[in-house]
Amino acid sequence: MTHHVACIGAGFVGGPLGVIIAYQCPTIRVSVVDKDQGRIDAWNSTSPPFYEPGLEDLLATIRQRTIESSGPLEDFERQSIENNLSALQQAQSNLQFSTDVNSAIQEADIIFLCVDTPTRSSGSGKGCAPDLTNVQSAVRTIAQVANSNKIVVEKSTIPCGTSAMLRDLLHACSCHQVRFEVLSNPEFMSEGNAIADLLSPARVLIGSQQTPAGRDAAEVLAALYRKWIPPASILTMDCWSSELAKLAANAMLAQRISNVNSLSAICEATNANVDSVAVACGFDPRIGSHMLQSGIGWGGSCFQKDILDLVYIARSLNLDHIANYWASVIEMNDYQQNRFLQRVVSCMYGSVAGRMISVLGFTFKENTSDTNNSPAISVVKGLLDEGAIVSIYDPMAPSSQILATLRLPEAELERLQICQSPYEACYSADAIIVGTGWDEFRTSSEHPVAEPYLTMNGTNSASLTPPLEKPGRLDWTQIVYRMREPKFVFDGRNVLDGEFLAKLGCRYVRVGSASAWDTVGPSNNKIYV
Numbered sequence: 001m002t003h004h005v006a007c008i009g010a011g012f013v014g015g016p017l018g019v020i021i022a023y024q025c026p027t028i029r030v031s032v033v034d035k036d037q038g039r040i041d042a043w044n045s046t047s048p049p050f051y052e053p054g055l056e057d058l059l060a061t062i063r064q065r066t067i068e069s070s071g072p073l074e075d076f077e078r079q080s081i082e083n084n085l086s087a088l089q090q091a092q093s094n095l096q097f098s099t100d101v102n103s104a105i106q107e108a109d110i111i112f113l114c115v116d117t118p119t120r121s122s123g124s125g126k127g128c129a130p131d132l133t134n135v136q137s138a139v140r141t142i143a144q145v146a147n148s149n150k151i152v153v154e155k156s157t158i159p160c161g162t163s164a165m166l167r168d169l170l171h172a173c174s175c176h177q178v179r180f181e182v183l184s185n186p187e188f189m190s191e192g193n194a195i196a197d198l199l200s201p202a203r204v205l206i207g208s209q210q211t212p213a214g215r216d217a218a219e220v221l222a223a224l225y226r227k228w229i230p231p232a233s234i235l236t237m238d239c240w241s242s243e244l245a246k247l248a249a250n251a252m253l254a255q256r257i258s259n260v261n262s263l264s265a266i267c268e269a270t271n272a273n274v275d276s277v278a279v280a281c282g283f284d285p286r287i288g289s290h291m292l293q294s295g296i297g298w299g300g301s302c303f304q305k306d307i308l309d310l311v312y313i314a315r316s317l318n319l320d321h322i323a324n325y326w327a328s329v330i331e332m333n334d335y336q337q338n339r340f341l342q343r344v345v346s347c348m349y350g351s352v353a354g355r356m357i358s359v360l361g362f363t364f365k366e367n368t369s370d371t372n373n374s375p376a377i378s379v380v381k382g383l384l385d386e387g388a389i390v391s392i393y394d395p396m397a398p399s400s401q402i403l404a405t406l407r408l409p410e411a412e413l414e415r416l417q418i419c420q421s422p423y424e425a426c427y428s429a430d431a432i433i434v435g436t437g438w439d440e441f442r443t444s445s446e447h448p449v450a451e452p453y454l455t456m457n458g459t460n461s462a463s464l465t466p467p468l469e470k471p472g473r474l475d476w477t478q479i480v481y482r483m484r485e486p487k488f489v490f491d492g493r494n495v496l497d498g499e500f501l502a503k504l505g506c507r508y509v510r511v512g513s514a515s516a517w518d519t520v521g522p523s524n525n526k527i528y529v
Helices: 014-024 037-043 055-069 075-083 085-090 101-107 133-145 162-173 194-199 212-225 239-269 274-282 303-316 320-347 375-385 399-406 422-426 476-481 498-503
Strands: 004-008 029-033 095-098 110-113 150-154 180-184 204-208 234-238 356-360 389-393 416-418 431-434 488-491 507-510
Touching (some): 004 014, 014 029, 014 055, 014 095, 029 101, 037 095, 055 194, 101 133, 110 133, 150 162, 150 212, 162 180, 162 239, 204 212, 234 239, 239 274, 239 303, 239 320, 320 375, 320 488, 356 375, 356 422, 399 416, 422 476, 476 498, 498 507
Parallel strands (some): 110 150, 150 180, 204 234, 356 389, 389 416, 431 488, 488 507
């Protein structure tokens, strides 16, 4: 029976996983540990280190459950605990965030490896193979500290065959006479939907060594998951298959997006509409409609890294045709981003030098604060390289994170502004680019085309924060009114109502549809410069 679970790594994988286990299994102690004190401090505050819908609510529920389980409290005592999360963590909570890695290892029955596995930046496999330095470091620590039998679970995405390597490393470095069983249990969380994915996963994979001890360990982990996941959704297999299935799943999802994006290029060069094409294809039950939304490309921490890992494996096995096939998925994504940038420049009469361009959204997708490999990165850098003046607004990515992601030279920083509101970002813009499909950016045909108003403040300048027509949504009437002529809106996520914006006087350009403002193509109504 499992009494204590540890998650090594308090990032996007380990943090939410620990929260869900603690939430679903009140009798099991959960320790989420990390060497990064700042990250742990964030987890022990009221604001986790990253945004994920539902995460803060679950943390609050667990902490409130802790207060209630501690028995009757006087009002002043309850207020004291609620204001002091460190005290709260000690009040019989089954969820702990700490930097004490050794204690977590010693006390845990099951240890989840949730550390980062970035792509190698040097050495053999540079640019493709994953860097297992963090994984190996964690495993060596487990081997040296563990004083009782442990089940070690690969949660991080790792290459095929890693479980065997970790098993050998654990036994070779062990300082005590203990047994280790290594399982593969890849995560299938989608950023922005991680909590729902953990609460109701489509499937849970558990790979084990095909021995009695390996199968027993797999059953222990399966029993933990069965506390909230239907048994039919838990699949057991060998470690190699489980490890490869994770890479294959992400590669296929990225490939699906690249498929529809490749069709968007054909649609823009003709009079076809990529949304209509996607709907027609999606009606075929063998294809389905999921993830057929065209845009400026995919991003995030997983897709590119996992495809590169798959490419590396194929090349290592001398399967060059297979490697080239999967590498082309990344090439198509890069091409889509570059093509979008060139279309912006082309529509704006071949030059954006000195033009003010607003980028709405910088995270790689909506409902997350992750900016890793965001398509907006290449768009912003490309615009700056073309001489544009760029303003950025994102509701969840802080300025410091955006700057750290871009890593711009000083000369380009002078032409970049990170804004605290979309109205500030779009004020006097020559063009607006929607880089992320945040709900607040969306339009609908329900919005009336009202006479624009212009309020004045004490400094005799226009107010940048007018009241919204709809709570949480932008007032596009006011956004467009404050733009400079000619007013371009480039919809990189196809989330805007083009007809509505056209009535406001915009030159609207979307992915996967020909535009009157394109300067190339067969359409007779296009403008050539």
